[in-house]
Amino acid sequence: METLLRKTEKISDESEVFFNESRSCTLSVENGTLKNLGGNMTGGYAIRIIRKKNLGSSYLNNLRNREAAVDGAVLSLAGKVGAEFSFPGQSKIASIESYDKRVESLNYSDLLENSEEISNYLEGEVKGQLNLYNGFNRKNVRIINSGGLDRKARTSYVYSAIHMIYPKTSNGVYQSFYSVGPKKIKKKLLDEILETYKATIPTVEVSTGNYPVLFMTDALFPILWRIFEGANGKNLFKNTSPLTGKAGKHVFSESISVINNPLDTAQVNPCAFDDEGVSTRKLKIIDRGVFKSCFVNLDYAAKLNMKPTGTGFRSEFFMPGNPIRTQPVPLLKHMSFATGKDKFGDMVGSMARGIIVSDIIGPHSGNILNGDFSVGLAPGYFVKNGEIVGRVKDGLISGNIYELLKEVAGIEDRVHFPDDPNGNPSMLFDGVRVSAK
Amino acid sequence: MAEEIEKFIHFSKVDFIDIRYETKTETQMQYSSKELKEVGSNITDGYAVRILHRGGMAGMAVTDFKDIKEAIGLLMGAARLASSKNKKPVKLAPAPATKANVKPKLANDPRKVPMEEKLDILKTYNGLILDQPDIKGTELKYFEVNRQKHYMNSEGTDISEELMTVGIAGEISAKRGTQVRNVRVSIGGATGMASLLNRNDVFVKKVKIARKLLDAKSIKGGKYDVILNPAMTGVFAHEAFGHLSEADGIEDKAQFRKRMRVGAKLGSENITIIADSTMPGNLGFYRYDDEGVAVRPITLIEKGVLKGRLHSRKTAASFNESITGHCIAEDHGHLPIIRMGNIYVKPGKFKFSELLEAAKDGLYLCDAKGGQTNGENFTFGTQYGYRVRNGELGEMILDTNLMGNLFTTLKKIRAADNELVFCERGGCGKGVQYNIKSAHGGPNMLITGAVVGGE
Known part of the structure; x- marks a missing residue:
């Protein structure tokens, strides 16, 4: 890697080498059958060079042909992609440990054992079908640049996902759990998921209209995505964001706070630096x-004349993709709503006729930049007189976040599923448009 | 490299092994409004290894050749574990040992076009869009992906196939006050650079739509009779039905599998859906899948009756059905999974005006904006649409989403017109893989009582 950097230094004013390596194993148990035993041992390098304020880039996945990669970066300079920024130098950053050494000795048998423990606990309870997905991942990242920066991090995670499928369908209640190392899922959480599953086996036909809607963790993803696009430095620079000119102004209800905290070790893959080597912060x-x-990457920090926010990542918001092949863009990887004061049970109990959205399909459809959303309930639970009585048949909720988030009826006092990678408190809104029969 | 792979295959003490070595060349250029954000061309390579041993199957994607031995060791353990736990051993449906070398037929090979020329084409289209009133932003990308795959297995199959995909695609944003409206635009396919030239009309049309959307209104959410335009019909075929025709999705869903038996009446007489990746020039064209199986056209639904499904060798054996050649990986970083190549709804006999008359009071929904399924339920977005009143097209309406249940919706398909249009850009995410050659098409199609989102 150092040799590669030295070669790039010779042909540029500034240069950077990014390295990413991943090892993973996955398996699933579907209806009692062990399948999808897979994994990866993959990695690669990405180069960025700056010469005369122009940016060149290339990538390779092994060091056999360093010269070709350097030539590729030089060739890309011909496009004259502007670079008003400099790569950061070495500085002190927070020390974060997000690696569990026990993951190194995990194997397929351990993953199966975890699945069997869950399926034994739930045996006979799931009337449709129980599918379980398990896996672990170890990742190494290193960034070095011509300014003397040398950042290294290793991370690990282990995940379990449970899918309780309703009888005679392919849909069901889904919940995933992530942790830095091996961790048992609390029986209390399994009981809660099972109880919800059982209560929502009956389907309920709901008329089109406005209802109180309680968004659970995963259902908040499309809302957060639209806030992400609005607050993205790139869209503000392009003047295509509805938040243009709104800095320091009230845009949502006073009870709404949205935080991005990469330093929170309770989250999946916390990190002390971004993919450009900039230190992260809350x-x-x-x-x-x-x-x-x-929030910005180095590029938009320079364009907007602001300090970098440690949010330049080689990834996409919806489908992460291969970090080697993706240029750093402004990205929030640790974004969540702040908790409120309301109990989940009280919010459910307050609904005479309402809907709990457990998960959705279609978050990427619609006019995201404008804040519009229109997503399918997958599933949505119907609540009558404060009790869950079934799941909504073929329902869709829609609205605009800049209207929706002006009035909030309740925010849960905790992150509902702490080990869910989208860990959020549940949020209740009145008068959400539901399209159904 | 081929000799080294052959040695691994020859000396591995397993019942079956296959290795796909692949080099992938990607050229990308991207404008974000007036700014050029990226220019580059890169080559990566890697291996996907799978073994089947004593009825257990496992696979791994490996970057470095030196890691293949370790990977095979891990996979042996995984296969043994699966064989000890599963009552039913994994079997692969028979496939003929094949030797082939397939090259794409291109009208103007993109690799022979200088980078500056490609950049100039992109810059011209981007400038054309940005010159129009109300247009505040673009995200426009040139992409060129060349996969050179070399597949070998322990049964003697040895196939090289090269696939080239090229395109210009992105998003156009119009803005007035705080209102932002956007539409997607794409040109390209699998035929080479010719598909990117002299296409100003496509961009001008989309700019007009983006501008008109600034004055368009939302509809009230609820149930409508809707006519899907060909692009939307293609996405319907893909999202609403196509994913459920991928056999890996239902293989181990015992109760659901019964509903999806061949011969089951699932829809109205008016719906026939075909998967055909053998059409030369189509974005979804290929000859062999990533298990070395020749792809063949499959009628999935004929006049509402389930006729077939898409298979890997594993699922074909599990369902006791014939192999179809639909096991595809995104690239060398992934194992193959069952994928649609090109799926379309067969055109009907009606004229578009007759569909409008039949819809009377409804919606005409145009051009897709992403879709998703979680099994039998699906949703997909439309970029814009029109009210249909008294059998005639009315005012433009804003983008919206359509949601439904496969089984209910297939029964509500009333008619299709006689057009057949295929997309120039596809793309489908499944698990962590993105298949850029996932193509679709169809006619204008009338569905009654569809759930549509809105105010």
Whole structure:
């Protein structure tokens, strides 16, 4: 890697080499059959060079042909992609441990054992079908640049996902759990998921109209995505964001705060630096309804004349993709709503006729930049007189986040599923448009 | 490299092994409004290894050749574990040992076109869009992906196939006040650079739609009779039905599998869906899948009756059905999974005006904006649409989403017109893989009582 950097230094004013390596194993148990035993041992390198304020880039997945990669970066300079920024130098950053050495000795048998423990606990309880997905991942990242920066991190995670499928369908209740190392899922959580599953086996036909809607963790993903696009430095620079000119102003209800905290070790893959080597920090995007801060990578920090926010990542928001092949873009990987004061049970109990959205399909459809959403319930539970009585048949909820988040009826006092990678408190809104029969 | 792979295959003490070595060349250029954000061309390579031993199957993607031995060791353990736990051993449906070398037929090979020329084409289209009033932003990308695959297995199959996909695609944003409207645009396919030239009309049309959307209104959410335009019909075929025709999705869903038996009446007489990746020039064209199986056309639904499904060798054996050649990986970093290549709804006999008359009071929904399924339920977005009143097209309406249950919706298909249009850009995410050659098409199609989102 150092040899590669030295070669790039010779042909540029500044240069950077990014390395990413991943090892994983996965398996699933579907209806009692062990399948999908797979994994990867993959990795690669990405180069960025700056010469005369122009950016060149290339990537390779092994070091056999360093010269070709350097030539590729030089060739890409011909496009004259502007670079008003410099790569950061070495500085002190937070020390974060997000690696569990026990993951090194995990194997397929351990994953199967975990699955069997869950399926034994739930034996006979799931009337449709129980599918379980398990896996682990170890990742090494290193970034070095011509300014003397040398950042290294290793991370690990282990995951389990449970899919309780309703009888005679292919849909069901799905919940995933991530942790830095091997960790048993609490029986209490399994009981809660099972109880919800049982209560929502009957289908309920719901009329089109406005209802109170309680969004659970995974259902908040499309809402957060639209906030992400609005607060993205790139869209503010392009003047295509509805939040343009709204910095410091109230844009949502005072009870709404949105935080991006990569340093929170309770989250999946916390990190002390981004994919450009910039140190990360807790960033308040929305603070009690006020649009507090946009987020940028090095490129847009320079364009917007602001300090980098440690949010330049080689990834996409919806489908992460291969970090080697993706250029650093402004990205929030640790974004969540702040908790409120309401109990989950009280919010459910407050609904005379309402819907709990457990998960959705179609978050990427619609006019995301404008804040519009229109997503399928997958599933949505119907609540009558404060009790879950079944699941909604063929329902779709829609709205605009800049309207929806002006009035919030309740925010849960905790992250509902702490080990869910989208860990959020549940949020209740009145008068959400539901399209159904 | 081929000799080294052959040695691994020859000396591995397993019942079956296959290795796919692949080099992937990607050229990308991207504009974000007036700014050029990326220019580059890169080559990566890697291996996907799978073994079947004593009825257990496992696979792994490996970057470095030196890691293959370790990977095979891990996979042996995994296969043994599966064989000890599963009552039913994994079997592969028979496939003929094949030797072939397939090259794409291209009208103007993109690899022979200088980078500057490609950049100039992209820059011209981007400039054309940005010159129009109300247009505040673009995200426009040139992409060129060349996969050179070399597949070998322990049964003697040895196939090289090269696939080239090229395109320009992205998003156009119009803005007035705080209202932002956007539409997607794409040109390209699998035939080479010719598909990217002289296409101003496509971009001008999309700019007009983006601008008109600034004055369009939302519809009220609810149930409508809807006519899907060909692009939407293609996405319907893909999302609503196509994914459920991928046999790996239902293989181990015992109760659901019964509903999806061949011969089951699932839809109205008016729906026939075909998967055909053998059409030369189509975006979804290929000759052999990533298990070395020749792809063949499959009628999935004929006049509402389930006729077939898409298979890997494993699922074909499990269902006791014939192999179809639909086991495809994104690239060398992934194992193959069952994928649609090109799926379309067969055109009907009606004229478009007759569909409008039949819809009377409904919606005409145009051009897709992403879709998703979680099994039998699906949703997909439309970029814009029109009200249909008294059998005639009315005012433009804003983008919306359509949601439904496969089994109910297939029964509500009333008619299709006689057009057949295929997409120029596809793309489908499944698990962590993205298949850029997932193509679709169809006619204008009328569905009654569809759930549509809105105010």
